[in-house]
Amino acid sequence: MLSPTLISQLRSIVGPDGVIDGAEDLLVHAGDAAEADAHTDVLVHPGTGEETAEILALAAKEGVPVVPRGSGTGPSRGSMAREGEIVLSTARMNRIRSVSAEDLIAVVEPGVRTEDFHRHVEEMGLFYPPGIAMDRPATLGGNVGESTRGLRAIKYGGTRNFLMGMKVALPTGEILQTGARTLKCVTGYDLPRLFTGSMGTLGVATELYLKLLPLPESRITTVAVFNRARDAAEAAARMLEAGVTPSILELMDRTALRAVDKKTGAPFPRDAGALLLIETDGVFGTAESQAARATSVCHDSGAGEVRRASTAHAVEEIWGARKAAFSALAEISPATVLEDVRVPRSKVGDLVGSLRALVEIEGVALAVFGHVGEGRFYTVIPVNPAIEEEIERTERIVARLSEEVCSLGGQLGPERSVGVGDRTFLDRNTPPEKLELVTRLKKAFDPKAIMNPKVRL
Amino acid sequence: MLSPTLISQLRSIVGPDGVIDGAEDLLVHAGDAAEADAHTDVLVHPGTGEETAEILALAAKEGVPVVPRGSGTGPSRGSMAREGEIVLSTARMNRIRSVSAEDLIAVVEPGVRTEDFHRHVEEMGLFYPPGIAMDRPATLGGNVGESTRGLRAIKYGGTRNFLMGMKVALPTGEILQTGARTLKCVTGYDLPRLFTGSMGTLGVATELYLKLLPLPESRITTVAVFNRARDAAEAAARMLEAGVTPSILELMDRTALRAVDKKTGAPFPRDAGALLLIETDGVFGTAESQAARATSVCHDSGAGEVRRASTAHAVEEIWGARKAAFSALAEISPATVLEDVRVPRSKVGDLVGSLRALVEIEGVALAVFGHVGEGRFYTVIPVNPAIEEEIERTERIVARLSEEVCSLGGQLGPERSVGVGDRTFLDRNTPPEKLELVTRLKKAFDPKAIMNPKVRL
Numbered sequence: 060m061l062s063p064t065l066i067s068q069l070r071s072i073v074g075p076d077g078v079i080d081g082a083e084d085l086l087v088h089a090g091d092a093a094e095a096d097a098h099t100d101v102l103v104h105p106g107t108g109e110e111t112a113e114i115l116a117l118a119a120k121e122g123v124p125v126v127p128r129g130s131g132t133g134p135s136r137g138s139m140a141r142e143g144e145i146v147l148s149t150a151r152m153n154r155i156r157s158v159s160a161e162d163l164i165a166v167v168e169p170g171v172r173t174e175d176f177h178r179h180v181e182e183m184g185l186f187y188p189p190g191i192a193m194d195r196p197a198t199l200g201g202n203v204g205e206s207t208r209g210l211r212a213i214k215y216g217g218t219r220n221f222l223m224g225m226k227v228a229l230p231t232g233e234i235l236q237t238g239a240r241t242l243k244c245v246t247g248y249d250l251p252r253l254f255t256g257s258m259g260t261l262g263v264a265t266e267l268y269l270k271l272l273p274l275p276e277s278r279i280t281t282v283a284v285f286n287r288a289r290d291a292a293e294a295a296a297r298m299l300e301a302g303v304t305p306s307i308l309e310l311m312d313r314t315a316l317r318a319v320d321k322k323t324g325a326p327f328p329r330d331a332g333a334l335l336l337i338e339t340d341g342v343f344g345t346a347e348s349q350a351a352r353a354t355s356v357c358h359d360s361g362a363g364e365v366r367r368a369s370t371a372h373a374v375e376e377i378w379g380a381r382k383a384a385f386s387a388l389a390e391i392s393p394a395t396v397l398e399d400v401r402v403p404r405s406k407v408g409d410l411v412g413s414l415r416a417l418v419e420i421e422g423v424a425l426a427v428f429g430h431v432g433e434g435r436f437y438t439v440i441p442v443n444p445a446i447e448e449e450i451e452r453t454e455r456i457v458a459r460l461s462e463e464v465c466s467l468g469g470q471l472g473p474e475r476s477v478g479v480g481d482r483t484f485l486d487r488n489t490p491p492e493k494l495e496l497v498t499r500l501k502k503a504f505d506p507k508a509i510m511n512p513k514v515r516l
Numbered sequence: 517m518l519s520p521t522l523i524s525q526l527r528s529i530v531g532p533d534g535v536i537d538g539a540e541d542l543l544v545h546a547g548d549a550a551e552a553d554a555h556t557d558v559l560v561h562p563g564t565g566e567e568t569a570e571i572l573a574l575a576a577k578e579g580v581p582v583v584p585r586g587s588g589t590g591p592s593r594g595s596m597a598r599e600g601e602i603v604l605s606t607a608r609m610n611r612i613r614s615v616s617a618e619d620l621i622a623v624v625e626p627g628v629r630t631e632d633f634h635r636h637v638e639e640m641g642l643f644y645p646p647g648i649a650m651d652r653p654a655t656l657g658g659n660v661g662e663s664t665r666g667l668r669a670i671k672y673g674g675t676r677n678f679l680m681g682m683k684v685a686l687p688t689g690e691i692l693q694t695g696a697r698t699l700k701c702v703t704g705y706d707l708p709r710l711f712t713g714s715m716g717t718l719g720v721a722t723e724l725y726l727k728l729l730p731l732p733e734s735r736i737t738t739v740a741v742f743n744r745a746r747d748a749a750e751a752a753a754r755m756l757e758a759g760v761t762p763s764i765l766e767l768m769d770r771t772a773l774r775a776v777d778k779k780t781g782a783p784f785p786r787d788a789g790a791l792l793l794i795e796t797d798g799v800f801g802t803a804e805s806q807a808a809r810a811t812s813v814c815h816d817s818g819a820g821e822v823r824r825a826s827t828a829h830a831v832e833e834i835w836g837a838r839k840a841a842f843s844a845l846a847e848i849s850p851a852t853v854l855e856d857v858r859v860p861r862s863k864v865g866d867l868v869g870s871l872r873a874l875v876e877i878e879g880v881a882l883a884v885f886g887h888v889g890e891g892r893f894y895t896v897i898p899v900n901p902a903i904e905e906e907i908e909r910t911e912r913i914v915a916r917l918s919e920e921v922c923s924l925g926g927q928l929g930p931e932r933s934v935g936v937g938d939r940t941f942l943d944r945n946t947p948p949e950k951l952e953l954v955t956r957l958k959k960a961f962d963p964k965a966i967m968n969p970k971v972r973l
Contacts, residue, residue: 161862162891163756206706219706220677235953248954249663249676252709273759299620302733302799342759342809345802352799405618434619496692497705499960503953 061100061143065121069103069145072113077104077151102128102146108226108234108265111147115263116232118145119507125230126511127259129170129201132191137204137258137514147263149200155179156266163271164223169200169264173207186274188215192309192430194382200264206256210378211338213432214306215272219255226266227254230505238268259511261504277346278306280368280377281337283357288312288333288415288427293408294360295335295431303353307338307378308432312411315384315428315439322387326376328364335362335431336381384428385439391424392441396453398460402469404434413463414438421452434469518557518600522578526560526602529570534561534608559585559603565683565691565722568604572720573689575602576964582687583968584716586627586658589648594661594715594971604720606657612636613723620728621680626657626721630664643731645672649766649887651839657721663713667835668795670889671763672729676712683723684711687962695725716968718961732797735763736807737825737834740814745769745790745872745884750865751817752792752888760810764795764835765889769868772841772885772896779844783833785821792819792888793838841885842896848881849898853910855917859926861891870920871895878909891926 070078079085079102105111118125126140128148140146153170160183167176173190176199180187190209191197197207203225208217224238227250237250254261285291291310298305311319312333319325327334335357339349354365368374389395402410411427418425429436438460442453461471502508527535536542536559562568575582585595585605597603610627617640624633630647633656637644647666648654654664660682665674681695684707694707711718742748748767755762768776769790776782784791792814796806811822825831846852859867868884875882886893895917899910918928951972959965 159860159862160757161753162860164860216673216677219709220673229953231953233953247713248957249709249713252676252706256704256706273756276759296618299730300617302730341802342805344805345798348799348801403616403619403621405616496686496688496690496960499963500705500957503956503960506956 061123061145065117065123066101068117069101069114072117073103073105073110077106077110078102079104099140099146100142100144102148104148104151106151108152108228111152111228111263111265112232112234114145114147115228115230115509118509119230119232122507122509124509124512125263126513127200127204127263129198129204130172130196132193132195132197133201133205135205135258137511138201139513141513149198149263152200152265153198158183158185158271160185160271163273165269165271167199167267167269169198169203169267171199173197173199173202180271181274184274186272187221187269188212188272189218189221192382193385194379195386199267199269203255203264203267204258208430210307210309210381210430213308213430214304214340219252221270222251222255222267223270224268225251225254225264227262227264229262230507230510234265235262258514260501260514261510275306275340275342275346277343278338278340278374279346279350280374281339281350281353281357281365282327282368282377283335283337283354283362283365284328284331284333285335285357285360285362286332287361289408289412290361291333291335292411292431294357294362296404296407297360298337298353298356299404299432301352301356303339303349303356305337305349305353305432306340307336308430309336309381310334310411310428310431310436311336311381311384312427314424314426315388318387318391318426319380319383322390323380323383325380326373327380336377381428384426385437388426388439388441393443393445394441396440396442396457398438398440398457399435399472400438400460400464400469401435401472402464402467404432406467406469407431407434407436410463410467410469414460417456417459421456423452423456425456518580518602522574522580523558525574526558526571529574530560530562530567534563534567535559536561556597556603557599557601559605561605561608563608565609565685568609568685568720568722569689569691571602571604572685572687572966575966576687576689579964579966581966581969582720584657584661584720586655586661587629587653589650589652589654590658590662592662592715594968595658596970598970606655606720609657609722610655615640615642615728617642620730622726622728624656624724624726626655626660626724628656630654630656630659637728638731641731643729644678644726645669645729646675646678649839650842651836652843656724656726660712660721660724661714661716665887667764667766667838667887670765670887671761671797676709678727679708679712679724680727681725682708682711682721684719684721686719687964687967691722692719715971717958717971718967732763732799732803734800734803735795735797735831736803737831738794738796738807738810738814738822739784739825739834740792740794740811740819740822741785741788741790742792742814742817742819743789744818746865746869747818748790748792749868749888751814751819753861753864754817755794755810755813756861756889758809758813760796760806760813762794762806762810762889763797764793765887766793766838767791767868767885767888767893768793768838768841769884771881771883772845775844775848775883776837776840779847780837780840782837783830784837793834838885841883842894845883845896845898850900850902851898853897853899853914855895855897855914856892856929857895857917857921857926858892858929859921859924861889863924863926864888864891864893867920867924867926871917874913874916878913880909880913882913 085099124144128138131138149170152168154168156166158165188211192210202218227235339346357365426439442449542556581601583597588595606627609625611625613623615622645668649667659675684692796803814822883896899906
C-alpha cells in the first residue's frame with residue numbers, strides 16, 4: 060500500500076482534484092482491454108509536463124513504481140497496475156496545441172483522443188494516418204507507448220513514422236526535448252523511435268510533434284467476398300505484386316464476420332467465407348484505377364462478388380464492422396486468447412489454410428482477421444478458463460500456431476503472450492544477450508527502475 | 517600507436533590479408549568526404565559477423581577504440597580515425613544474401629554498395645528507395661550508420677523506414693539479432709532505429725534486413741527553370757499543398773548549377789537563376805497526372821520554362837548533375853563549409869530569400885541546393901583556410917544563417933559543424949540532460965566506450 064504521506068505529496072503537486080484514491084472511483088480507471096479487474100491504489104492526473112516530471116522525481120526518490128496510462132484501451136496490459144504502484148494518467152493533458160497546414164505539423168498533448176485528432180485535422184483538409192484498428196477511444200500518447208499502426212499502415216506506416224519529436228518527462232525528474240518540429244531530423248540517437256513502443260518503461264511523453272499529410276482527394280472502399288479465407292489471403296498478396304498500393308487491405312474470416320454480425324449487424328453477405336476489405340486513395344484518377352485493379356485481382360483469385368461502397372454511410376458501416384471485430388469476438392466466450400501473428404506476406408495464404416485445418420480438428424471457433432497485406436493478422440481463440448479441457452486445447456492450438464509461424468519464418472508478438480490469468484501459453488524467449496542489453500538500456504533512462512516495471516521488453 | 521601484439525592478434529582473427537598496417541596501403545582508406553588527410557594506424561577487414569564480434573571483444577579487453585568504416589564517403593567525419601584507433605572496414609562483408617520478390621525483403625551484408633543494390637533489385641522489378649543524393653559509392657551499412665535519406669525520401673522515407681531488422685556485433689563481443697524479417701515488427705524496444713544514425717557508436721551491423729517495394733511502373737522527370745531561387749522554393753511548398761506527392765523534389769540555385777556545369781557540363785539553361793527538379797512516379801496514369809499538376813504549379817509560381825525529360829539519357833543526366841552538386845562545389849575553392857539546414861517547409865522561401873541578401877552583402881558564392889520539399893537543404897560556403905579574412909567571413913555567415921534558421925523554428929545539423937581544420941564555426945549545444953542521458957545510453961551498449969569515441973551524439 061502507498062503511504063498517506065506520499066499521497067498527500069502527490070496532491071500538493073497536482074492539486075486536490077488531481078489525485079484519486081477512493082476504491083470506487085478507481086474502478087473505472089483500472090484494467091484494460093485484456094483484463095477488466097485490475098488493481099489500482101492511486102491514480103494521479105498531472106496537467107502539465109512539469110507536474111509529470113515532479114511526480115516521477117518523487118516516485119523515484121521513494122522507489123515507488125509508476126504506470127503511465129492513456130485511456131486503458133490497449134490489449135497488452137501495459138497500462139495495468141499492481142498494488143503499491145502509482146497510475147499516472149495523461150487524461151488532463153488533452154489539448155491540441157497547434158496544427159499547421161503550411162508545415163504539416165501538429166503539436167499535441169498525449170491525452171488527446173486519436174479519433175478526435177483525426178476529425179480535427181480532417182476538417183482542415185489534413186490527414187494523420189496512424190490510429191487503432193479497434194473501436195476504442197485510444198489516445199495519441201497511448202499510441203506512442205504501444206507503437207500503434209492502424210488500418211492504413213500498409214501504405215502510410217504507423218505511429219513511429221509520424222512522430223517527429225516529443226517532450227518526455229524522465230524518471231530522473233528531467234524533461235527531455237528530443238527530435239524536432241522540422242521534418243526528418245536525424246540528429247543524434249533516434250530517441251523518439253526508442254520511446255515509440257516502449258510501453259511506459261522509459262518515461263512519460265508530455266508533448267508530441269506529429270507529422271501530417273494533405274487529406275487525399277479521393278478514397279474508394281471495395282469489399283470482395285470469398286468462399287475461403289485462404290483465397291482472400293492470397294488475393295491480398297497478389298494485389299501488391301500487381302502494383303496496387305491499397306491504403307487499407309484487411310481480411311475478416313467467417314468467425315469474425317459472424318461475431319460482428321451478432322453484435323452490430325454486419326453489412327456483409329451472411330454466407331461469406333471471408334472478406335477482403337480494400338481502400339484505395341489518392342488523387343481521383345489514382346484511387347479509381349487502383350480500385351479497378353484491386354477488383355480484377357480479387358476476381359482472378361476466386362472472389363464471388365466484389366462491390367464498391369457507394370455512400371458515406373456504407374463506407375462507415377464497413378470500417379465500423381472491421382473495427383468492431385475484436386470487441387465482438389471478446390463477447391462470444393468468457394475469455395479469449397489473442398495472438399498477433401506476423402509471417403512473410405507470401406506465406407499468409409498457407410498459414411490461413413493450415414489454421415482452417417486446425418479449427419476442424421479441434422472444433423474451436425478460432426477467428427482470423429487483420430492486416431494480411433502486411434503479413435500480419437490476429438487470431439482469437441475463445442476459451443472458458445473454468446474448463447481445464449478448454450485451457451489445454453488452447454495451449455495445444457497456440458503451440459501448433461507457434462510452430463507453423465516459426466516454420467514459415469514468422470513470429471508471434473510476445474506482447475500478446477498474456478494467457479488467461481496467470482497462465483502463459485507459450486514461453487517466448489528473447490535471446491539472453493538481448494535481455495542484458497535491454498536491462499542496461501532501460502537503466503540508462505530509469506536508474507531506479509520505477510517505470511512500469513512489470514513490462515519486459 | 518597500437519602494439520604489435522594487438523596487430524598480430526587481429527591477424528589471427530581475420531587472417532593475414534585482413535589486416536592492413538603499412539603506411540602507404542593505409543592512405544587509400546583514410547579520410548572521408550570532409551577531410552582527406554586523416555590518420556589511420558591499422559585497418560582490419562573482418563569477413564563475417566563472428567570475426568567482427570571477436571575484434572570488438574579484443575578491442576574492449578585492451579581498451580582500444582574502434583572506428584567502423586563503410587566506403588568513407590560520408591561528410592560527417594564519422595569514419596575517420598585518430599592515432600591509436602582500429603579502423604574496422606566492412607568492405608569484405610559485401611554479399612547480397614537473398615532478395616525475395618514475394619516477401620519484398622532483402623538480406624544483405626553491410627559492405628554492399630548502395631548503387632549495386634539498387635541495380636540488383638531493379639533488375640528483379642523491385643525498388644529500394646533510400647540512397648545518397650551524392651555521386652559517391654556509399655555502402656548500405658554506411659547508410660544505416662549515417663541514417664541516409666536520399667533523393668526519394670520526400671515520398672518514401674529514408675533508411676530508417678526500410679531497415680526492418682539487423683544483426684549487430686556489440687562491443688561486449690556478442691552478436692545481437694534485432695527486429696525481424698517479417699514486416700512491421702514492433703516487439704520490444706526499437707533497436708534497429710536506434711542503430712540507424714548512431715554513427716558506429718553502439719556496434720557494427722553485420723547483416724541487414726531491408727524492406728523492398730515493387731518498382732513503380734512509370735517515372736517522369738520534370739525540370740522547371742526559375743529566375744529566382746526563392747520562387748523555386750515557394751513552388752516546392754505549393755506543390756505539396758496542391759496534392760502533388762513527388763518522389764523527388766530538389767532545388768539547385770545558380771551557384772550550384774554553375775559549379776556542376778563547370779565540372780561535368782550541366783544539361784540546363786546557362787542563365788537559369790534556379791531549378792526545381794521533379795520526379796513523379798506510380799502507375800502510368802498517376803505519374804502522368806502528378807507531373808501535369810507539378811508543371812502547372814511551377815508555371816503559377818513564376819517558372820519560365822518547364823520541360824519533361826523525354827529520354828532515359830536525359831533523365832540520367834539530370835539526376836547525375838544533381839548528385840554531382842556537392843563534389844562540384846567542393847572543387848571551386850580550397851575548402852568548403854557545408855551546413856545542413858532544416859526549417860519548417862513553409863519557411864524555405866523566406867530563408868532562401870534572406871540567404872540571397874547575405875550573399876550580396878558578403879560577396880561570397882554561397883550555394884543552395886537540396887530537398888526543399890522536405891524543408892531541408894544544404895548551403896556550401898567556399899573558403900580558403902589560409903586567408904584569415906575568409907575564415908572570419910565564413911564565421912559571420914554561419915552565425916547569421918544559424919540566427920535566421922532558429923528564428924524560423926528550424927535548426928542546423930550538428931553533424932556538419934566540422935568547420936575547417938580545428939575551427940568550429942558554431943557551438944551547437946545539446947541541452948545537458950540530453951547529454952547525460954545519451955552518455956548513459958551509449959554506456960548500455962558500449963561499457964568500455966571503445967566505439968567511435970570521437971563522435972558525440
